Amino acid sequence: MGKSRRAAARRHYARVTISDVAVRAGVSPMTVSRVINSEGNVRDSTRAAVNAAIRELGFSPNRAARSLASASQIQVCLLYANSSSTYLSATLLGALEQVREHDTQLVVAECDGEADAERTINDQLKGGISGVLLVPPLADSLDLLNLLKERDVPTVTIGPQLVGERISSVTIDDRSAARTMTEYLIGLGHRRIGFITGDPKYLVSEVRKSGYRDALEAAGIKWRPELVATGRFSYRSGLDAAECLFALPEIPTAISASNDEMAAATISVAHRRHIDVPGELTVTGFDDTLLATTVWPEITTIRQPISDMSHAAIDLLTRGIRASRAGRDTECEHLTLDYSLIERESSAPPVRRVPRDRIA
Amino acid sequence: MGKSRRAAARRHYARVTISDVAVRAGVSPMTVSRVINSEGNVRDSTRAAVNAAIRELGFSPNRAARSLASASQIQVCLLYANSSSTYLSATLLGALEQVREHDTQLVVAECDGEADAERTINDQLKGGISGVLLVPPLADSLDLLNLLKERDVPTVTIGPQLVGERISSVTIDDRSAARTMTEYLIGLGHRRIGFITGDPKYLVSEVRKSGYRDALEAAGIKWRPELVATGRFSYRSGLDAAECLFALPEIPTAISASNDEMAAATISVAHRRHIDVPGELTVTGFDDTLLATTVWPEITTIRQPISDMSHAAIDLLTRGIRASRAGRDTECEHLTLDYSLIERESSAPPVRRVPRDRIA
């Protein structure tokens, strides 16, 4: 009695604890603990009773107590640089959700490009970080990955799957996505399809271009170098690339840009030249950022499941850290999630008289 | 010895604890606790000794243990709906930082507009939420604020300061910001200044318009209703509003939009009409979202310190929750942070021959 009175004085509001559940289910707290951690060696009937008690009491475990007792405080650092805010917010949302699930602490750090990344990582490591999550474009930096590997810091990247590097990654199949987009344009009836690449210094730019070429080849359309303009992922670079394409003796009937910003820039240039989109020109993007639905017409694009990706990345990272702490060997995993083609207003068949046929 | 061996077995990596610091400083663990929580009643010399020990040992408190012992698990819910991702990511960044500081849990929840908000809040409350942070445009909903007040849920809003409502808020002075922007345009030499409002259903739209009128009046420029077009904060609505302004017998020399999206739309319409920005038309935005630096020319706009605002909001919220748990009465506070005018490429004096004079 004395104990419970004191306990009540300490506690700010009545909270259901594991012991309450244990009493209700007629087992020991330890068994309840085993059930909520889905460990083995619990009889089904016991498990059911405990679960019922948990439900009836509306019990949810105290995270602080759990991580204190299991001494498993995990802090992961999400490192970014120049990421678009759309990307960042979606990433954060996914990460936050999963981080809660795993009772992990999330620290978000920005750095000024790759050069600065090493310093930032050192700082964070000193601060007690147990793992790092890299988002594009940092995920594309071999130097950085090597550094992290040397230091033996558990790392997961969102983005390119750098084969040979023993670092887990979560990505979509960019090549296949670019191919899907190009096939979609071909299906619409386009034959003269322009392409705006991303910044050549990032791997993903080359990969997306390959997807475009794959689709052309598969459809028996000759690949023409003059239809490929080099961009750098920025709106500004999209403006220039689009101008190149418009300067061609014969303007393409469709332009597929390697991201939404360059697609938006292409639409803007088209409008300035009084070319109707999609009436006279189809424009498509990539990434499905906010911009794709901001501009008018809204852009047909490829959506990456960004939140799901960071969700999965945190899961991978946390499990990896736990495994390595438990002395188990960690396999590095590469997850590829599904993308989808989002059809909007910026795409149509090359000529108006053909009725617009939608893709499934 | 037996004890420490067992402890070592439990712990995954050696960690400096408060007791280590206490031994080093020659005091009791409790005194160390008092120092790190900056409580009173500690002699300066003792405090110095403890701080030295902390530094030498590189001690940092275990958050889990702390929140377990103080039974002060605080979970705050950041509730948003239709927020732009720029806004959201900046808000998240600020909130995450402060949440870490306070050892508070952050739960982020999205809801489908105000109607859905009540349900979401109920769910979250059931999940053990101890406070709510509302970001625009939800922060503008009186119904929602009333609901939260009735339920006695500690709440802080980022955005409009709803006087009379006993709910804390963090905001910038929108009226003054809009006035500053208009004064900047007047200072540039503009006299015929168009204005595109935000969605009339949000308070902030009216407030920003008032700032615009304030500046005109102060400069002795007659306010003309035909120069004010109604937008709804979206790119699309900006397109329409800009068309209205361009349909005027005499086109304004500057257009001040109530956010960046509508400013970007205005630029796009201008380009379509072969009106040079800023040569023939100055366009300004509001918010300094990513879009402002994405389009070309980059947009002169008002920057809100979004991260600082959410940082402050979490601080307010956490302190409020602690105070109310400790039985202290909570004063509701209204913080107003500073905005700044960011001058970029979309603004210039009305005629080319006048040299461009910059604002401080």
Next chain:
DNA sequence: TGTGCAGATGGTAGCGCTAACATTGGCAAA
């Protein structure tokens, strides 16, 4: 019938910290 063993469960002792109370020493008022 006894032995061994594995699976299921319980008991104990902390994880690192702080609330609450106990104690100490010093100094002003009586």
Next chain:
DNA sequence: TTTGCCAATGTTAGCGCTACCATCTGCACA
């Protein structure tokens, strides 16, 4: 001096959970 009191510090007992081991049960096998 004695009393009283307050500021500075220490002691104790948990916060809610889990690692580790002990125990117990049932059952296959000798």
